[in-house]
Ligand SMILES: [Fe+2]
């Protein structure tokens with residue numbers, strides 16, 4: 001262990017039992033990084049189970065091994081077409097891949113190569129989602145209660161992709177654009193000096209003003225990147241626009257936005273509702289429907305209710 005290495009987090013759920021790894025894995029103990037598994041060592045399933053039992057969710061890899069890890073992650077997504085793997089496992093695979101991409105979204109969006117790799121992973125997920133009937137619902141149910149912005153972004157992506165593919169959006173390029181925008185929609189949060197994931201009545205007037213700028217800040221962080229499309233930027237810009245002009249920053253009427261925005265904005269609000277209450281989507285869906293009726297197309301809200309009602 002040396003102090004001059006930079007580490008990046010990886011979700012334990014993205015590591016496949018008994019599969020060969022070609023990167024080093026570290027574990028964080030008391031603020032120090034301990035070498036846990038060496039590149040090319042067998043990573044047996046027992047070790048993964050033991051770590052999960054201990055509540056470990058994140059491991060770390062040296063930043064210089066990131067490309068090896070990303071290749072490994074890509075290979076993992078190829079398992080989506082493996083008929084021997086059941087759909088719940090595949091849905092969790094998608095969720096963990098989304099969280100990992102959400103965690104690395106800001107860094108990956110800084111380079112064309114990093115962004116395109118994220119796009120390729122999203123295309124693989126979309127490809128499977130559109131070819132396997134019934135998978136969308138599994139993906140939507142895989143979203144847990146968000147604990148942080150990364151999990152929130154991943155949840156918005158899984159909820160949106162599942163919902164979009166079930167309300168008639170079948171074009172893989174459109175779904176890929178939607179998924180990328182979901183992963184990036186709140187990157188403007190990184191410019192805020194306070195925690196925005198609290199009920200808004202706990203924020204000061206100045207903080208609310210800054211909070212209302214986060215869609216524009218997100219767009220500003222990406223608008224000089226030629227590889228980030230206008231469609232993705234527009235979805236980020238509009239992601240807080242709801243109802244008849246009661247959202248922000250432009251107070252647009254939701255009915256004037258395209259269907260990708262309508263889906264993203266509903267899933268964003270639904271996941272935030274669950275996050276603030278720290279209850280599952282299933283537990284909050286009824287209250288969400290009552291509290292937010294009129295903010296989103298009725299048929300989309302009814303669809304969301306039907307997915308999460310018992
Ligand atoms: Fe937001």
Ligand SMILES: [Fe+2]
Pocket residue numbers: 152156185186268272
């Ligand atoms: Fe959000």
